[in-house]
Structures are given as structure tokens and as C-alpha cells.
Amino acid sequence: MSNRRCSGDIRQLVKGLMIESYLEDGSQPVGGGCYGKSITDPCLGWEKSERLIYEIADLV
DSSP states (O other), X not given: OHHHHHOHHHHHHOXXXXXXXXXXXXXXXXXXXXXXXXXXXXBBOHHHHHHHHHHHHHHO
């Protein structure tokens, strides 16, 4: 987000972003036993996702 503030070009080009989020931080192997944790890519947990959403909202 800091690049968007510093560069007018980036501000014009970037129209959105994607955040991978799940209930728990990180990832685990299939059958890892942690409910709510991704079995594919590492994800932000719910609390970090919530904070990030509010932080982004304050910037726009």
C-alpha cells in the first residue's frame, strides 16, 4: 500500500487486490488436524485479515 501512496502511476494502475484469508493463519498438510487452516497456500487468519481490511479502508 505504501507504493500506491508514493507513485501516481501505481495509483492509476492498481484497481484491486486479493488477500487469501481463512480462519487460522498459515497452511497445513492434508489431514493436518487443524480446523480452519488452509491445506493449499498459507493464508492470513481471521484476526489479521480483519485488521488489514480496516487498515486498507483507512488508506482509501
